[in-house]
Amino acid sequence: MMGCMNRPPPKQLYPQLMELPAMTPEARAKIEADAREHINAGNAALAQAQNDYHRAMIGNDTAGMVAAMTRQRVALGEMESGTAALRALSEGQPPRQIALAWFREQMNLSPGASSVDGPVRPFGISWFHFISMVVAALFALTVLAFGVARHRRSIALVNQLTKATPVPVPVPVPVQRPPAQPPTPQVTAPPMPRAVVAPGRGWIGSLLVASIVRETPHVKTFRLVDPNGGPVPFTFVPGQFLNFSTDIEGRTIRRSYTIASPPSRNSYVEITVKREDEGEFSRFLHDKLAVGDVLQVSGPAGAFTFDGGTADNIVLIAGGVGITPMMCVIRYLTDTSWPGEVFLVFAMRSTEEFIFREELEYLQRRYPRLHVAATVGSRSEGTAWMGLEGPISRETLAHAVPGIEKRRVHLCGPPPMMEAIRGLLGELGVPPDQIKTEAFGPATGLVPPARPAPPPPPPASVARLLDKVDAAAADVSPQQAVGPATATVSFARSARSAPLPPDKSVLEVAESIGVPIDYSCRVGTCGICKTRLLSGQVTMEVQDALTDEDKANGLILACQAHALHDIAVDA
Ligand SMILES: Cc1cc2nc3c(=O)[nH]c(=O)nc-3n(C[C@H](O)[C@H](O)[C@H](O)COP(=O)(O)OP(=O)(O)OC[C@H]3O[C@@H](n4cnc5c(N)ncnc54)[C@H](O)[C@@H]3O)c2cc1C
Ligand code: FES
Structure with missing residues (x-):
């Protein structure tokens, strides 16, 4: 064995084959003899290398194990070359072809990758491979082009949205109903304006009616989705509500509806609405609204929430x-x-x-x-x-x-x-x-005692305006007042004023003389009726929608504000 180990390796077989121009009987005998010598030598070297490997393994000699494995590979190669030569001889191949076959194998080339034996092929590979590679390259380029185009479109959209001017209040529009085919929830083009965030009002935008389900004879559930697809464009906490607005017979009507679906399912929101026999908005939702219509929505709002974090x-x-x-x-x-x-x-x-x-x-x-x-x-x-x-x-x-x-x-x-x-x-x-x-409606007596909201001192410009209002107050006819009044409310921006009975809110009096103040819930939770108090003091039964900052800035909720003495508001 040791002898075998030190024996010089036989002369390389394949170069010899390349040098042989034609197959003479002598050449054939010589190749055969050389091939057998390679097989024998390889066999002996393989046995030796295997023994050495085992010994190295027992002695935990990893370097020796690696060296023995390398020798096993060399020995196998020798046996392989000898065997291949014998096989080629038995199949009658010319020596040059045997050698070329070996080189192709060593270079991982396909059997036909030679200009020596076959037709000319692109880059030395078969036409099939060449065409496959071209197709794959074209596909990759197309995907890349689509990716770049999509990325550019997203950036353009983001720029467009971030440049959008915030809308102060939801703009009520009549129900938008496409003229011909009823649209499906998967509207893709043209994209509708997405989220607009207005200070203090949350998200404002459009939601598409995806389905309407009757729950009971008087209650329906409306599933709403983002008209542009994807998840709903705002987040909310279980228990919050949305504010809806629409034009009904030329008047803007706003109402609040709780989100009945959970935030854990964010591809839609659902509202479940009871139809009031004389109710304006709920009848509109039940009787007029159809799948595919678009609703103007703002929110979410509300503090009547529970997500499992504050109690066990x-x-x-x-x-x-x-x-x-x-x-x-x-x-x-x-x-x-x-x-x-x-x-x-x-x-x-x-x-x-x-x-x-x-x-x-x-x-x-x-x-x-x-x-x-x-x-x-x-x-x-x-x-x-x-x-x-x-x-x-x-x-x-x-x-x-x-x-x-x-x-x-x-x-x-x-x-x-x-x-x-x-x-x-x-x-x-x-x-x-x-x-x-x-x-869900006026809840007198169910709320904590009212607390007075002190007003900030009016700025000089407002004081001048108030003087005008006082003069205008004399013009208001007593018939416009609501109930016996103990105070007057002045609406500075509208230059109007009216008696303010103790049982009427600022919002109700404003409505009675045509001073516009937006509202939705009328129960102090949505914040739509926030108005600045310019002078005097008011009490509010519910102030859920007012933040500390709102209070510091003199904001009140017109739907909740009552007063026993004269007040002025910025409306
Ligand atoms: C925070 C919040 C969440 C809410 N969530 C939900 C909800 O999830 N589901 C839901 O169904 N509601 C909900 N509501 C109530 C909802 O906002 C509306 O108040 C309700 O749908 C009634 O609105 P409407 O326009 O149909 O009725 P309105 O026109 O406001 O009428 C209100 C009531 O007055 C009566 N009425 C109206 N006009 C007349 C008339 N001329 N003569 C006699 N009676 C009259 C109606 O029958 C009705 O009962 C919620 C309210 C709030 C504040
Ligand atoms: S209308 Fe909602 S808080 Fe006044």
Whole structure:
């Protein structure tokens, strides 16, 4: 073995083959002999290298192992060359071709890659490979071109949006309905203006009606999407609402609707709306709005929120369509597998008015920590009901929510129902500061005591304007006043003034004499009616929409502002 190791390697076989111009019997014999010598030598060297490898492995000599492996490869190559030569001889190939085949193999070339034996081919490769490579290169260039074009378009769009002038208030437009085919939610071109963020008002823009689903005889759910596709262009917290505006018979009407879908599903938002028999906006939504229409929206707004971060369990009490903020919370908490317990106590007029009944039953089966107690005023014909009947009572609450006095409670429903439940919660020992409420309409008596908002001193220009207003006040006829007044409200910008009865808000008086003040919720939560108080003092039952900064700047909510003494506002 040692001898084999030190033996000089046989002369290279393939160069010899290249030198042989033709196959004579002598040449053939010589090649055959050389080939056998290569095979034998390679075989012996391979055996030796294998032994050396094992020895190095046992001795943990990694350098020796690497060297032995290298020798094994050389030995295998020698055997391979000898074997290939023998095979070529047996198949009758000329020696030059045998050598060329070896070189091609060493260079990883295809068998036809030679101008010696075959037709001329591009870059020494086959036409098939050449064409495939050209096609692949063209494809890559096309993808690159598309990518660059898309990038340029995105930059242009971003520039366009960032240069957009913020819109101070939502611009109400009539429902935009395409003339011919009903459009699908996937509108792609031309892109509609996206998010505009107005100070204090949040996002303002358009949402497209993607679907309308009837939930009960008087309630429908409207699914809204971004007309440009993709996720909705704003973020929100479960329990927040959006402000909608539209023109109805030449007047701009604004209303607020809670987002009933959870933020965990961000490709759409849903509002669930009850049709009021005499209601302007809800009838418009129910009777006129169609899939494919576009609505003007701003928001989100509202502090009646719960995302699971501020308590480890929650009690939700809802009446009628007041279920919408609760549904958003429940959907969000179950979507995100919130570990806390959720109690829903829900009252409705009749079984057919049980909004989201199937979904609540489904969620209750899937999430054992969700407890639903529903009570109905009456059973509607054709519906089954084995649950509670009558309004929510003290016993219902105590039974449905054990230890309610220690839990955080959210309450939303018609004002009389909310007032009654507040009383029951008080009897059950729930501290008032553990109760959060949202009214969908005026909620007198359900809110903390009003606090006076001191006005900032009016600037000189405003003081001059106020003098004008005082003079104009004499022009207002007493018939325009609303109820017995103890004070006067002056609207500086409109140069109008009117008596301000204690039971009327600044907004109501403004409306009665045609002074325009925008509004939406009329319950102090949306902030649309923010107005600057120039002089005097007002009280506001709800000030949810006012930030500390707003208060420091003398802003008030016209829909909530009442006064016993003269005031002036910037409207
Ligand atoms: C923060 C917030 C969130 C809300 N979320 C939801 C929600 O998720 N779902 C929902 O359905 N609602 C919600 N609302 C209520 C909603 O904003 C509207 O107040 C409601 O849809 C009624 O609006 P409307 O224009 O149809 O009725 P309006 O025209 O404002 O009328 C209000 C009420 O007065 C009655 N009325 C109107 N005109 C007359 C008349 N001439 N004579 C006698 N009665 C009359 C109507 O029957 C109705 O009951 C929410 C409100 C707020 C403030
Ligand atoms: S109208 Fe919404 S806060 Fe006054």
